[in-house]
Amino acid sequence: MISxxxxxxxxxxxxxxxxxxTWVYxxxxxxxLERLPALLQVPEPAASTSW
Structure with a gap:
């Protein structure tokens, strides 16, 4: 699975x-690494309406 x-x-x-x-590095x-911050951003939650 790892491979x-x-x-x-x-x-x-x-x-x-x-x-x-026999080793692979x-x-x-x-x-x-430059793209990582954009991939890890969490979208803002949608505004909830209270009744």
Whole structure:
């Protein structure tokens, strides 16, 4: 399951990777970090009306 998530993150260009022998190293790509605040913003709740 973890390898599937890593694949999705690589395809979405959120992480980069490099194989060194039997090890694979992963890192977060800078453009993904720049987009992160916009992705994490929570929308304002709709104004509620009291009856």
């Amino acid at each position: 599937r998530h890593r694949k999705v993150l690589r395809e979405a260009r959120v992480v980069g990777s490099e194989r060194r022998g 992963y890192w977060v790509l800078p453009p993904a």
